[in-house]
Structure formats: C-alpha cells, structure tokens
Amino acid sequence: MAKLSEQPERYDEMVETMKKVARVNSELTVEERNLLSVGYMVQKINGHIIKARRASWRIMSSIKQNEECKGNESNVKHIKGYRQKVEDELANISQDILKPH
Known part of the structure; x- marks a missing residue:
C-alpha cells in the first residue's frame, strides 16, 4: 500500500501505512x-494541496488503465476506490474554498 501511495504522491497516506x-x-x-x-520529508514541503491531489488522480488513472490492460480486475477495483477518495478530497477542498467567510 505504501508503494501504491508513493507513485501518485500521496505521502500522508504513505506515512500512515508505514507507521502501521x-x-x-x-x-x-x-x-x-x-x-x-520519504513520506515525512515530502509531506513537510508539499504545500500545494490541490495541485498534489490532481496529480495523484492523474497518476492513479494511468495506473488503473495499465491494470485494466493486464486484466487485473482486483487491482482495478482497489485503485478505483482509492481514486474516489482523492475525488472526494478535491470536492471537499473546493467546497471549503468557495464557502463564504
């Protein structure tokens, strides 16, 4: 899981996985x-929340396509769920940005 988290640069989850x-x-x-x-180091210097989430989503989509081509439906299902989590985070960030202060 930590390696999967590293590829799309989901360092906060990478750290949590490695703690476990x-x-x-x-x-x-x-x-x-x-x-x-690596997870701790990058987590501290990554201040571009939306940019990082969007990059994560794109990388996960690419990984999903590769797994689909290989016929690894189990991996595809796992990646789709993980990608949905990123989509939800982006939606929450967007709502927070647009919320009147």
Missing part, C-alpha cells in the same frame, strides 16, 4: 525505512 507497519514489525527493512523517510 512499524507498529507490527519492530525492525523495519531498509526499503520500509526509506518509504517512511
């Missing part, structure tokens, strides 16, 4: 430590 892994496994592999480190 760390709770289960007291000693992380080198790859797991790197995923956690």
Whole structure:
C-alpha cells in the first residue's frame, strides 16, 4: 500500500501505512525505512494541496488503465476506490474554498 501511495504522491497516506507497519514489525527493512523517510520529508514541503491531489488522480488513472490492460480486475477495483477518495478530497477542498467567510 505504501508503494501504491508513493507513485501518485500521496505521502500522508504513505506515512500512515508505514507507521502501521512499524507498529507490527519492530525492525523495519531498509526499503520500509526509506518509504517512511520519504513520506515525512515530502509531506513537510508539499504545500500545494490541490495541485498534489490532481496529480495523484492523474497518476492513479494511468495506473488503473495499465491494470485494466493486464486484466487485473482486483487491482482495478482497489485503485478505483482509492481514486474516489482523492475525488472526494478535491470536492471537499473546493467546497471549503468557495464557502463564504
């Protein structure tokens, strides 16, 4: 899940996933430590919320198309759900922006 989160640059979810892994496994592999480190580092410098969400959506759409071509319906279903989450976040951000203050 952390690797899937990294590709569309969903670093906040990448960090949360790796925290769960760390709770289960007291000693992380080198790859797991790197995923956690990258997630935290990028999360702190990413201030472009909408841009990041839109980029995530585009990347997930591309991954979904690749999985459809391979016939991996299970992966396609998982990616569609994940992409819907991003769409919902974008809708919430947009509503917040348009809300009268």
